[in-house]
Amino acid sequence: MRDYSKGRSGFDHVLMAVAATFLTVSAGAAAAAQSASPRDSVSELAIDAAVPRPEPANVAPPTAADFKADAPKAETTASVPDATRTSEKTIGSTSTDMPKATEAAQAPADVKPSEAVTAPAAATPPAATAVAPPAPAAEPPKDVAKDIAKPATTVASSDQPVAEKLRDMFGAKSTRYFDRKGERAAVEKFYTARDFAPIWTQGGATTPAAKGVIARLKDAASDGLDAADYPVPDFTAANTPDALAEAELKLTASMLDYARQAQSGRMHWSQVTGDIMYPEHPTDPTEVLANISTAKNASAALDAYNPPHKGYQELKKKLTELRGETATPVQPIGEGPALRFAKATKKNPNPTVMDDPRVPLLRARLNVENPSETKYDAAVAEAVRKYQASNDLKATGVLDEATVRAMNSPKRDRHIDTVLVNMERWRWLPRQLGASAVGNAYVMLNIPDYTLKVMQNGAQVWTTRVVVGKPGNHATPLMTETMKYITVNPTWNVPPSIIYNEYLPALQQDPTVLDRMGLKLTRNADGSIHIAQPPGEANALGRIRFNFPNKFLVYQHDTPDKNLFGRDERAFSHGCMRVQNPDQYAATLLNITMPNDHYTPEKIRGMYGRSEIDLKFPTPIPVNITYQTAFVDDAGKLQLRKDIYGRDAQMMQLLRGGKNKDLEQVVARAQPSYSRPRADIPQGVAFNDNGSRMASNGGLSFFERLFGGGAPAPQPMAPGQKPRRTVTR
Structure with a gap:
């Protein structure tokens, strides 16, 4: 071992x-x-x-x-x-x-x-x-330390001088280019993320994006805008980093101004009047910067902020044509005797048709068929009548001296102005007019044209005549709201404005006037009064009411007074819109929202009675109430209508006399009041419920009664009348 x-x-x-x-x-x-x-x-x-x-x-x-x-x-x-x-x-x-x-x-x-x-x-x-713990490293040289402290940059060396100037300008001077805080913050964040690299120049030369934006800004007039509002810097004269940085921010500011005004308008709608209410759709400067800077075609991307609607695009084409015609001398209409057309009558079975050598020129000027024909027939007379109506002349259809003088005066500029303000009003409307769930269906009511159209999938489904509000305090408001349901056999709850401005003074003259009109007078617990009309043939709303709740307390409805639909000018209401064929209108809307229920006008009329019936839409339909004094018809012709509310004149005065910054500011206006002051009822006027109405209806406001905010208020019964029932469908 x-x-x-x-x-x-x-x-x-x-x-x-x-x-x-x-x-x-x-x-x-x-x-x-x-x-x-x-x-x-x-x-x-x-x-x-x-x-x-x-x-x-x-x-x-x-x-x-x-x-x-x-x-x-x-x-x-x-x-x-x-x-x-x-x-x-x-x-x-x-x-x-x-x-x-x-x-x-x-x-x-x-x-x-x-x-x-x-x-x-x-x-x-x-x-x-x-x-052992590591010892501290020796201090690097100063130039090396500088490189360590400064992060690596992706800016090209040729653009670094401009980037440094932009960095300095945002620290001190950029406010003079961007006076809106939101835009300034968005622009600074955008350039900071790029390490302040310029987007409009590269090595001192303009980029394709810059050329596209400049081209669009210079052509702003084609979209009814003013190119002077979007100044374009001269990049060719910018030969220093300071000048290039300044030109960079100027073009960015003009681009944002163009996008904002192209989308929302040169003026805010509240500048015009207090009876306009459209949904806001402002631009997002961050989105605009990202969109234009990355677009393959910057000019097209910037142009996309203009309204996409067909009506706007057609007016844009007509604007170009009118400006071209302005540059071309127009052959004047010669003097001569008054020309008129007389229809056939029982006494004179043959119509009176005058012959005149000026008629071919009239036909060409007014786009009437058979341009070589010299007879002043019904077609020419109707075209003259429409021209007179759209130019504040007495619409007689007679070619008189005043009409000839108007045709020979330089009216093209006025027509251009009319097109411009109508293009501006298109910018106020929502970009999405209809409900996507039902084929982008929507209702478009044009006040100066007195027409209502139902649109779906980009085509007209149905149209009818309407009566609109009288000029002045009863003008029909402009707005976009959604129709939620229709009421068959509606109760008319009289608006407070009509009660205190019309019915109370009438009661002072005749204490029985309400009874004779079939109206019921009640007093609320707060001392105010309420006037309503039960359903029936004589109801002021007719047989159907179309409800789209809004702050103006207006709606669309039937009417027992059908004779007004035969007139050319139909501004007679207190602001609501009377529909000529309500049963067809109701069936059209119901078939869009509930196609499987197969509504017909006959089915709607079968519901007429004394019981309120609410037909609710599964998908609300947008209602757009517009004011189009200039539009292009289905035949491609420019149609002009009388400015019955004076909106065109107001807008042109604002655009010519005001600064854009001021016009973009929202004007605060008093909101409609639904309060009802205590009323002194004259002797001999009988109440229908002995002052118990407010307690019985749970204190519903007029707005709730009108648009279905709660259970409908019970109506007083006449002697021997059976109780009515309210049905909701």
């Missing part, structure tokens, strides 16, 4: 040296950690993170076979003091010693296991270095 105790003393000495060295190094590291000042700053932590740390070598632990018994003592042992001094020297070394220490620490990974501890005394210092 071999004696392994021989030669063991050398191995024990090695183990003792290794243990002593480990204890010394651990104590030194702990002392250094306690004495070192904390590194709290970001820069110090960043330097520490940048210093490479040695990785421990993956070496198997030593065995007895790895040591030679006859190895020299000096090579296999190390005294504790020597090891301690070595470790202290290593811990206190500067960064210039770190590469050597790192190399020494990594060396064992590349050494064979049999050679790993051939010189233990020499291998000990690297081991001590591996566990």
Whole structure:
């Protein structure tokens, strides 16, 4: 049996040296950690993170076979003091010693296991270095430090001078280009994300995006806008970074102005009157910047902010034609006797048709068929009548001296103005006119044309004549709302304005007037009065009411007075819109919203009676009430209508005399009041419910009664009348 105790003393000495060295190094590291000042700053932590740390070598632990018994003592042992001094020297070394220490620490990974501890005394210092905390790196040169502090930029070197100027301008001067806080913040954020790289120039030359935007701004007049409102900088004269940066921001500001006015209008609708209410649809400057800067065709992208509606696009074409005709002299209509056409009558079975050499010119001017015909027939007379109506002349159909003088005067400019203000009003309308769930169906009512159209899938489904509000305080308001249901056999709850302005004065003259009209007078608990008319043939709303709740308290409805629909000018109501064929209108709407129920006009008329029936739409249908004094008909002809409310004149005066910034401001106007002051009822006027009405209906407001905010108010019964029931479908 071999004696392994021989030669063991050398191995024990090695183990003792290794243990002593480990204890010394651990104590030194702990002392250094306690004495070192904390590194709290970001820069110090960043330097520490940048210093490479040695990785421990993956070496198997030593065995007895790895040591030679006859190895020299000096090579296999190390005294504790020597090891301690070595470790202290290593811990206190500067960064210039770190590469050597790192190399020494990594060396064992590349050494064979049999050679790993051939010189233990020499291998000990690297081991001590591996566990010591890294020393701070030497301070880099100033130019290197500057590159480290400044993040890498993606701006091309040729654009960096302009980018630096833009950075400075946003710090001080950009407010003079963007006086709207929202736009300024969006623009600054946009350029900051690009590291202030310009979008309109590249290496000093204009980009394709800039050329597209400039072309669109210069052609603003084709869309009824004023190109002077969107100044274009001269990039060719900008030959310095300062000038290029200034031109950059000027073009960005003009682009945002164009997009905003193209979409929402040069003026806010509240500037015109208080009876307009359209939903707001302002532009988002962040979206505009992102859209135009990334578009393949910047000009087309900017043009897309104009209304997409067919009516607007057709007016745009007519505007170009009118401006072209203005530049071309128009042949005047010659003087001569008055021309008229007389229809056949019982006394005179043959119509009176005059012949005149001026008629072919009239036909050409007014787009009447058979342009070479010299007879002043019914077609020419009707065209003359429409011209007179649209030019504030007495619409007689007679070509008299005043009409000839109007035709020969430079009226094209006035026609251009009319087209311009109508294009402006198109910008107020929502971009989505209809309900997408039912084929983009919507109702379009044009006040000056006295017509109502039902549209679906871009085509006209149905149309009828309407009666609208009288000029002045009873003008029909312009708005977009949604029709939620229709009421068959409606109760007419008289609006407070009619009660106090018309019925109360009438009661002073005749205390029985309400009874004779079939109206019921009640007093509310607060002392105010309420007047209503039960359903029936004589009801002022007729047999059907079309409900789209709105702050103006107007709606569309039937009427017992059918004779007004035969007139050319039909502005007679208190603001509501009377429909000529309500049963057909109801069936059309119901078939759009509920196609499986197969409504017909006959089915609607079968519901007529004395019980209110609400037919609710599963999908509400938008109702757009507009004021189009100029529009293009189905034959492609420009139609002009009389400005019955004076809206065109108001808008042209504002556009010519006001500044755009002022016109964009919203004008605060008084909201309609539904309060009903206490009324003094004259002697002899009988109430129908002895003042208990308010308690019986739960305190419903007039607005709720009108548009279904709660249960309908009970109506007083005549002697012998059976109770009515209200049905909701």
